[in-house]
Amino acid sequence: MHSNSLHKKIKILLVEDEKVTHRSISKALERHGYDCVGVYNLQDALNTIKQQPFDLILSDVILPDGTGIDFLEEVRKYLFSVPFVVLTASGKKSLMQKALANGASDFLTKPFNLENLPTIIERNLERRRLEDYKNSKKRTSMLFKTIQALITALEAKDSYTSGHSRRVARYALMMAEALKLTEHEKFILELSAILHDIGKIGMPDSILKKSTSLLDMEYKTAKEHTIIGSNIVGKIDELHEVAAIIRHHHERFDGTGYPDSLKGEAIPYFSRILAIVDAYESIVSDRVYSKQKSPETALEELTSNAGTQFDPVLVNIFAELIRNTSIRERQNNAS
Ligand SMILES: [Fe+2]
CATH class of the missing domain: 3.40.50.2300 (Response regulator)
Known part of the structure; x- marks a missing residue:
């Protein structure tokens, strides 16, 4: 047979x-x-x-x-x-x-x-099968390019966030490697990382670019980017997983985040990863509301929030990863 x-x-x-x-x-x-x-x-x-x-x-x-x-x-x-x-x-x-x-x-x-x-x-x-595979690769790369163009347009509104999504995606992929995710999981995580702030597309500049702390009303509007982003991406049936991940990327491990106050493992796994790499990227870059900090300081901030803001297991894996990478980079630079 x-x-x-x-x-x-x-x-x-x-x-x-x-x-x-x-x-x-x-x-x-x-x-x-x-x-x-x-x-x-x-x-x-x-x-x-x-x-x-x-x-x-x-x-x-x-x-x-x-x-x-x-x-x-x-x-x-x-x-x-x-x-x-x-x-x-x-x-x-x-x-x-x-x-x-x-x-x-x-x-x-x-x-x-x-x-x-x-x-x-x-x-x-x-x-x-080979042809299908080649075509799907072509479609995927086209999809990424289109999305990247969209994100570039979004980030062009604010010089501080320019390249943020791309860098978050890079950290997310490092986590994907460390966690030995499958190709499909990597694809979903990368796409979610690139698109996580897409909901800011409808936000007024007055909120996006504000350097002082936000008023209650403004903060409420800013929070809505999770829901708006998730709704935009949710229009595409094939991306329903990505939509859910985006919705929850500002949930906190202790249940005090937004928009749904999800707690612990009720927060989608990839949203928990995204929360960590997003925060890290924001700390090590120059932002409107804060000066950039060193990787060491950023990791300290992250690990001191393990269990409250971040998934403690994932945050430790990430800290380890960044420390090893920077050691390797230093070694490479020295040689
Ligand atoms: Fe966000």
Whole structure:
């Protein structure tokens, strides 16, 4: 049995009108652990792909009510990347060229050895996976660039915060390494770090740039950036985790933070990380309301608030991390 049978079965649509060939191919597919749905003409093929998704399509060229090339053309209109393997009896060059031009992934010339089917199928699935991976990387990098542009616009309003989100994200990623987070978790944490103050986009400059302490009303407005930011990001379904993390990045471990006064482990894990790296970055940079301080002083401030403002375990991990990094940097500079 094929190894794929251990996992979710790969689903293949077989379009072949010749009964004996149809039967032998579908039997071979099942034997190798694939899930096979078989149809005998173009019309049924068209109806079937509208009803259910397939991982791969195997289609004959000559069908009683049309051709496999017609089918391929229809498939490519909305199933852009599903592998489409053309079964041909002739291997006619012009036909193969037409199929390729329409996005065929591979050819199988009949008669073929049924034992070769898994190799052909896996080769095409693998190619598809690689393409999907490349595309998702491209999309991710585009997403980050777009978001970065947005944040740059936000931070341009205030020279003191310029680069803040990017630096917070860098510290967040150091924590991600130390905590051995998965790639997906890193992605979520980095995105949350970059976007954590996005809610300030609607804040009046009079509050953002104020150097004296804020009035009660102003403070109330400033606090709302957590909710506004979370609502903005929450509009994107795929980012609901990020939205929750942003909402709670000003909660305090002892339950006296905002906006929901969450306490301890009720605060999302990544919000607890963000609270630490955000505070650290603010202390070591020049801000409107305070001069920059040394990493040592910043870490002292952070650890003295372990258990009250910050998650004590995480804050110690972070302090350790910064101390080790600065030792390493000093060593590098010395050598
Ligand atoms: Fe914030």
